[in-house]
Amino acid sequence: KQEVTQIPAALSVPEGENLVLNCSFTDSAIYNLQWFRQDPGKGLTSLLLIQSSQREQTSGRLNASLDKSSGRSTLYIAASQPGDSATYLCAVSSRTGNQFYFGTGTSLTVIP
Amino acid sequence: NAGVTQTPKFQVLKTGQSMTLQCAQDMNHEYMSWYRQDPGMGLRLIHYSVGAGITDQGEVPNGYNVSRSTTEDFPLRLLSAAPSQTSVYFCATQRTRAETQYFGPGTRLLVL
Numbered sequence: 001k002q003e004v005t006q007i008p009a010a011l012s013v014p015e016g017e018n019l020v021l022n023c024s025f026t027d028s029a030i031y032n033l034q035w036f037r038q039d040p041g042k043g044l045t046s047l048l049l050i051q052s053s054q055r056e057q058t059s060g061r062l063n064a065s066l067d068k069s070s071g072r073s074t075l076y077i078a079a080s081q082p083g084d085s086a087t088y089l090c091a092v093s094s095r096t097g098n099q100f101y102f103g104t105g106t107s108l109t110v111i112p
Numbered sequence: 113n114a115g116v117t118q119t120p121k122f123q124v125l126k127t128g129q130s131m132t133l134q135c136a137q138d139m140n141h142e143y144m145s146w147y148r149q150d151p152g153m154g155l156r157l158i159h160y161s162v163g164a165g166i167t168d169q170g171e172v173p174n175g176y177n178v179s180r181s182t183t184e185d186f187p188l189r190l191l192s193a194a195p196s197q198t199s200v201y202f203c204a205t206q207r208t209r210a211e212t213q214y215f216g217p218g219t220r221l222l223v224l
Binding site for chain 1: 143145147152153154155156157160162168170171202204209210211212213214215216217218
């Protein structure tokens with residue numbers, strides 16, 4: 001069974017700092033990997049999707065990398081802002097792409 | 113274009129009662145999934161569908177039934193509610209398995 005781990009569970013940084021969130025998974029036979037953001041009491045918003053054949057994806061201040069062989073992904077946030085405060089979730093899909101397995105998330109607080 | 117809608121937003125049930133959580137989408141996506149989110153556990157897949165008439169079990173299917181008679185709707189049925197089913201339930205859709213998942217706003221369920 002796929003296990004997804006996110007470290008750290010919580011992170012607090014001053015505004016403007018660059019930061020890295022980590023995601024590791026136990027089975028490298030994945031179809032793709034997705035990073036989400038969740039605000040308190042809300043649903044999930046997709047940030048970046050990386051196919052298994054890709055190494056990274058970028059969107060604005062966000063960059064996600066994937067090293068399938070080592071079972072790791074990172075989400076890099078540049079020049080953090082208070083509006084980035086949220087929980088960030090990593091999800092990896094099964095080999096067939098039909099099922100997703102989620103980590104428990106990293107709760108990020110950006111201090112003005 | 114409403115995206116993914118879920119009803120109700122909040123529900124209280126007594127042990128043994130049955131109910132149906134509704135999920136509807138207007139994006140003509142083939143893939144639909146139901147997740148539950150519990151503190152410290154992350155999101156876990158309950159059931160999923162890869163198209164009308166096709167459903168399959170996820171990680172935690174016991175106590176839940178689904179059917180998919182149309183592309184738009186994917187209801188989740190609790191046959192006999194138990195306190196262990198107290199959770200926040202999310203519905204998600206994808207156009208294809210290689211694309212982004214879109215989440216609904218969630219249904220918060222309390223079983224007494």
